[in-house]
Amino acid sequence: ALISLRELLDYAAEHDFGLPAFNVNNLEQIQAIMQAAHEVDSPVIMQGSAGARKYAGEPFLRHLIEAALEEYPDVPVVMHQDHGSEPGVCLRSIQSGFSSVMMDGSLMPDMKTPATYEYNVDVTRKVVEMAHAVGVSVEGELGCLGSLETGQAGEEDGSGAEGTLSHDQLLTDPEEAADFVKQTGADALAIAIGTSHGAYKFTRPPTGDILAIERVKEIHARIPDTHLVMHGSSSVPQEWLDIINEYGGEMPETYGVPVKEIQEGIKHGVRKVNVDTDLRLASTGAVRKHLAENKDNFDPRKFLKESTAAMKEVCKARYEAFGSAGHG
Numbered sequence: 001a002l003i004s005l006r007e008l009l010d011y012a013a014e015h016d017f018g019l020p021a022f023n024v025n026n027l028e029q030i031q032a033i034m035q036a037a038h039e040v041d042s043p044v045i046m047q048g049s050a051g052a053r054k055y056a057g058e059p060f061l062r063h064l065i066e067a068a069l070e071e072y073p074d075v076p077v078v079m080h081q082d083h084g085s086e087p088g089v090c091l092r093s094i095q096s097g098f099s100s101v102m103m104d105g106s107l108m109p110d111m112k113t114p115a116t117y118e119y120n121v122d123v124t125r126k127v128v129e130m131a132h133a134v135g136v137s138v139e140g141e142l143g144c145l146g147s148l149e150t151g152q153a154g155e156e157d158g159s160g161a162e163g164t165l166s167h168d169q170l171l172t173d174p175e176e177a178a179d180f181v182k183q184t185g186a187d188a189l190a191i192a193i194g195t196s197h198g199a200y201k202f203t204r205p206p207t208g209d210i211l212a213i214e215r216v217k218e219i220h221a222r223i224p225d226t227h228l229v230m231h232g233s234s235s236v237p238q239e240w241l242d243i244i245n246e247y248g249g250e251m252p253e254t255y256g257v258p259v260k261e262i263q264e265g266i267k268h269g270v271r272k273v274n275v276d277t278d279l280r281l282a283s284t285g286a287v288r289k290h291l292a293e294n295k296d297n298f299d300p301r302k303f304l305k306e307s308t309a310a311m312k313e314v315c316k317a318r319y320e321a322f323g324s325a326g327h328g
């Protein structure tokens with residue numbers, strides 16, 4: 001059944017757990033997420049980015065998620081729009097049936113230029129007014145995602161802030177967060193703590209100077225009733241990097257956000273944990289391995305089945321580690 005993000009995160013806060021929010025673009029990801037949720041009895045947050053809408057087209061994306069709801073009527077599902085670049089994008093998602101939208105006002109509509117605080121408050125508040133009128137939840141973002149090592153937003157596909165970000169931009173300020181939530185009425189708040197989108201987050205296993213879990217604690221202490229969201233929270237499993245590289249891939253050394261650090265965040269108000277890259281890595285590794293080992297195969301179902309199975313294992317591991325398993 002379709003539920004709102006607010007309803008799910010209120011329940012998660014009451015029961016002290018967090019949830020992965022998986023990005024979806026295709027049938028196999030959606031099946032992996034739903035099969036895993038069904039097996040471990042977890043609620044689900046599926047989110048579509050602008051890139052996903054560009055890849056699949058809005059009707060296909062929406063109908064795939066609706067198919068998941070039909071196939072698994074007992075699994076609670078939030079259909080969330082990820083990183084809306086302007087209020088109009090969120091309005092279209094609300095009209096097409098999403099139960100939650102993210103207004104990312106940390107960046108201007110080009111999604112490259114850091115926005116002023118006043119702009120962010122203004123657009124987020126507008127979206128909250130529209131969304132709440134029809135029972136849809138809103139996630140806002142304060143602070144810019146990016147690396148504390150390099151000051152770069154670092155996403156390989158070129159979205160994210162351009163140029164070098166300052167320490168102040170890369171770490172959400174607790175006082176400003178309190179004012180932001182008060183002024184906008186957002187249901188959940190994405191914060192910046194040194195994570196970034198994609199596979200290349202850290203050049204070494206992260207320590208507190210480059211992954212600021214302490215900042216999560218400070219923000220949570222200031223706004224204990226606000227549901228916090230961690231973006232760029234793939235763990236970048238070394239096993240999958242190894243498999244990709246063993247079967248013809250060439251990915252350089254890189255590190256993600258350790259599950260243990262996310263669990264620490266969940267103890268301090270983090271309720272939604274965005275994961276996209278980990279499913280991409282598992283899918284790519286499984287497909288490379290299958291094709292390398294089955295050189296005569298030309299039936300895509302055979303390698304896509306491996307893709308689904310690999311992603312499903314990652315999903316189960318995250319539902320269990322973040323504590324949502326058993327709460328479906």
Ligand code: G3H
Binds near residue numbers: 023051157276
């Ligand atoms: O927002 C970041 C997600 O990883 C989505 O990525 O824009 O390539 O679909 P995407």
Ligand code: 13P
Binds near residue numbers: 082083198199234
């Ligand atoms: P990852 O690239 O770490 O999976 O982050 C995804 C994300 O934050 C989507 O909004």
Ligand code: NA
Binds near residue numbers: 102
């Ligand atoms: Na989001």
Ligand code: ZN
Binds near residue numbers: 083197231232274
């Ligand atoms: Zn994100």
